[in-house]
Amino acid sequence: MVENEESVLAEPEYELLHSRSEVFYDRFERKSELKHQTHYCPGCGHGIAHKLVAEALEDLGLQDRTIFVSPVGCSVFAYYYFDLGNVQVAHGRAPAAATGVKRACPDKIVIAYQGDGDLAAIGTAEIIHAANRGEHIAVFFVNNAIYGMTGGQMAPTTLVGQTSTTSPWGRRPVNEGFPLHMSELLATLEAPAYIERVALSDNKHIMGARRAVRRALELQREGAGFTFVEILSPCPTIWNMQPVEARRWVAEKMIATFPLNVFRDRKPTIPEGKNPPQRSVAEVLGLEEAGGKITLAAQAVARPQHHLKKLSIKIAGFGGQGVLLLGQLLAEMGMREGLEVSWLPSYGPEMRSGSAHCHVCLAQERIGSPLISHPDVLIAMNELSLRKFAPQVAEDGLIFYNREQLPDNFAAPQARVFCLPATEIADHLGAGKVANVVLLGALLEETECLASETAVAVLETKVRNPQLLELDRQALAAGRQFVDKEAHNDAISQSDGFAY
Amino acid sequence: MRQLSKGNVAVIRGAILAGCQAYYGYPITPASEIAEAAALYLPQVGGTFLQAESEVAAINMVYGAASAGQRVMTASSGPGLSLMQEGISYLAGAELPCVIVDVVRGGPGLGNIAPEQSDYFAMVKGGGHGNYRNLVLAPASVQEMADFTVLAFELADRYRNPAVVLTDGFVGQMMEPLELELKTVEEPEKPWAVKGTPETRPNLVTSIFLEPDDLEAHQRKLEAKYKRAAQLEARYETYMAEDAEVLLVGYGIVSRVLRTAVEQARQQGLRVGLFRPITLWPFPSKALAEAGARCAALLDVELSNGQMLEDVRLAVNGKVPVEFYNRVGGNVPSAEEIHDELLSRLAALA
Incomplete structure (x- = not known):
């Protein structure tokens, strides 16, 4: 009795005027034994919405260029129907994932297909920001005022008074707020190119929806920007209605709450702004290719054997005194002289009005902990730092203090203390902010840990402003001279900590 | 360069x-x-x-x-x-x-x-x-x-x-x-x-x-x-681990503090080494078990409440005692701190 199914279908006894879109698969694989099976309920709007999208893609010749992003919800299985490149994503995140896809494939058509729970509840942030960025994606938003797949819970678009399993006495705005009007909300944004709300309530409205879906995809093909079609859609099973009754409910109740309208249809004017320069990887990374070998620009010749074995320096002061910068200068200098270096800052917003400090390690060998508990040198740019960190300095260490003399009631540490009014010297030169470079000069002159020529070379590459560079040179020289003079006067403090 | x-x-x-x-x-x-x-x-x-x-x-x-x-x-x-x-x-x-x-x-x-x-x-x-x-x-x-x-x-x-x-x-x-x-x-x-x-x-x-x-x-x-x-893909690094009696275990920034602590300990003649996991998953369990088997004890140091400790203990599977020292809240122990800790643990072990 039963004939071979294939042969029956191969020779239809009727003339086919319309058939399944090429964009659909022949079979719904999840129920592969039944050729015409679908997982959507009788009267569900998804079937129609899918068909409108598929037919538009076919007619516009976009099948091979389209990537379809399916959501969580009843349409989670959209990829079983659409013969397209498919990406299935997390609940509510389709606009974000579609953003990643589109930016990777800018000349392709990217569709995000979402339900109301997905788009208007959990994914509210993602849809608003994708729309606001004017992402070049088409979003089809199927609004049936209910959570379908999870079994009928309240949606953000559930109507006032509409019952659901989580609003058993009907949606009460006093408790759950009002239905969310996503199209109107998105229409307040500058970037979207096209926003329309349509309904699958009857054939006339379905034809309107068909036109809107096509428009949204045509605009994608033209590269117009963000396009959004909200599709009011029946959900007979969860609404507990017959399909015809459900369609009527869309027409009478849903449209009354969510008026149909073209909220936006214009190509947005989006200023391009300043385009980043295009450079090679080598250029961007500061590497230059020279004769097949990569060298660093402005690289000083490394000394094979440095006289300095190991030195740890802690620099502390107020935020804004150039504490961190001084540390970076020292690290850069050490590196240029062929040493191993590390620079470890104190970091964070609370440091801005308080103390900032950093640790610099210079060594011939690989540096272990970049954190210094007993520095060889402390550069204290204010009294607070001196009092706080002086006790940590190694016994045979050295402290540079940014004042003419030590503060009163200061318990002298065992380390040698060198006082110099770096800020005053810098002020005298014309800019208090170069006090850190004055201290650098003093450090170099006193300890000879690194060469002052290296300091000048580093400053030349780091300081772009020629006036400031000149100030820095003067500051460096002033710091060195101060040490020279004081040394001549035998004025370096004694180990009892008092400076004369 | x-x-x-x-x-x-x-x-x-x-x-x-x-x-x-x-x-x-x-x-x-x-x-x-x-x-x-x-x-x-x-x-x-x-x-x-x-x-x-x-x-x-x-x-x-x-x-x-x-x-x-x-x-x-x-x-x-x-x-x-x-x-x-x-x-x-x-x-x-x-x-x-x-x-x-x-x-x-x-x-x-x-x-x-x-x-x-x-x-x-x-x-x-x-x-x-x-x-x-x-x-x-x-x-x-x-x-x-x-x-x-x-x-x-x-x-x-x-x-x-x-x-x-x-x-x-x-x-x-x-x-x-x-x-x-x-x-x-x-x-x-x-x-x-x-x-x-x-x-x-x-x-x-x-x-x-x-x-x-x-x-x-x-x-x-x-x-x-x-x-x-x-x-x-398990990756790790050791430092002076071959003859170590006590193996310090730590990753990331801690491993550097431990490296300095190892140097300080060695200067005092203590046979201390370092095992540093580079891949945390896959955890270098086999290598740690082998390195640990030669030791009297392991001291795992972390900036956590002992999260890697579980993997360290699983790796040595009870064959070697695993001690633990940690700092949290943003404090990073100094090498000296580790050294002191090491001495007190060694005293307790002796």
Whole structure:
């Protein structure tokens, strides 16, 4: 009795005027034994919405260029129907994932297909920001005022008074707020190119929806920007209605709450702004290719054997005194002289009005902990730092203090203390902010840990402003001279900590 | 050849060397310099940088870009990573390669912005839902921030899985010399990617397998992949471990403090060594068991409440006593502190 199914279908006894879109698969694989099976309920709007999208893609010749992003919800299985490149994503995140896809494939058509729970509840942030960025994606938003797949819970678009399993006495705005009007909300944004709300309530409205879906995809093909079609859609099973009754409910109740309208249809004017320069990887990374070998620009010749074995320096002061910068200068200098270096800052917003400090390690060998508990040198740019960190300095260490003399009631540490009014010297030169470079000069002159020529070379590459560079040179020289003079006067403090 | 670079910036330098094409992220201290460097450098080499509206969106943008076959990354710190966990589970489930950098700060909750290692469980053991693994690399220097980012891209592609660079605020914020070498990026073919072409039209990126048998088969495939990675990718480093009586165990910034502590101990004639896991998953259990078997005791040091400790104990499987010392809240122990701790533990053992 039963004939071979294939042969029956191969020779239809009727003339086919319309058939399944090429964009659909022949079979719904999840129920592969039944050729015409679908997982959507009788009267569900998804079937129609899918068909409108598929037919538009076919007619516009976009099948091979389209990537379809399916959501969580009843349409989670959209990829079983659409013969397209498919990406299935997390609940509510389709606009974000579609953003990643589109930016990777800018000349392709990217569709995000979402339900109301997905788009208007959990994914509210993602849809608003994708729309606001004017992402070049088409979003089809199927609004049936209910959570379908999870079994009928309240949606953000559930109507006032509409019952659901989580609003058993009907949606009460006093408790759950009002239905969310996503199209109107998105229409307040500058970037979207096209926003329309349509309904699958009857054939006339379905034809309107068909036109809107096509428009949204045509605009994608033209590269117009963000396009959004909200599709009011029946959900007979969860609404507990017959399909015809459900369609009527869309027409009478849903449209009354969510008026149909073209909220936006214009190509947005989006200023391009300043385009980043295009450079090679080598250029961007500061590497230059020279004769097949990569060298660093402005690289000083490394000394094979440095006289300095190991030195740890802690620099502390107020935020804004150039504490961190001084540390970076020292690290850069050490590196240029062929040493191993590390620079470890104190970091964070609370440091801005308080103390900032950093640790610099210079060594011939690989540096272990970049954190210094007993520095060889402390550069204290204010009294607070001196009092706080002086006790940590190694016994045979050295402290540079940014004042003419030590503060009163200061318990002298065992380390040698060198006082110099770096800020005053810098002020005298014309800019208090170069006090850190004055201290650098003093450090170099006193300890000879690194060469002052290296300091000048580093400053030349780091300081772009020629006036400031000149100030820095003067500051460096002033710091060195101060040490020279004081040394001549035998004025370096004694180990009892008092400076004369 | 060397340039002074911040750890966080080195991540992006490494990423560019590795041919990273896109970065999606959200600012957070102490990881923000990674996003800033990505914003500055990636577009100059034709890449994409986008600051997302949240970490949730960022990781899903990563998911989208990875679906299309791009080398893509994100970075954040603890609270941001908590928000990304859902997406990381999806990435692992859908077998999408990507690189995720976690510059760990103090927690739980808002905690603080100082360094901790308290995201070990979250990144090494999973953190998101379901049966999956992250490949986790733990750099301890600025150079490794770049090198391990490159390696993370390679491992992510090799195993079609998220690879995590797990570091902390100190390594992210510190500056050290960085030496980079241009190399040809060897990116594997990604025939599974969805690119909007006729060839890739049949492709599907998904993590949903509704039938129990299908999901079981999918998970068996993942398990086999993880088993392979566990056999091939465990990495570690030792220092003076051969004749050590006490083996210090620590990763990331702690391993550097421990290295100095080892040097100090050796100067006093104490036979102390260091075992530093470089991959936290796969954990170098076999190597640690072998190194540990020669010792009287292990001292595991962490900036957490003992999260790696579980893996250390599993590795030696009760054969060697494992002592534990930690600092949390953003405090990092000094080498001297470790040394004192070591002496007091040794006294107790004697």
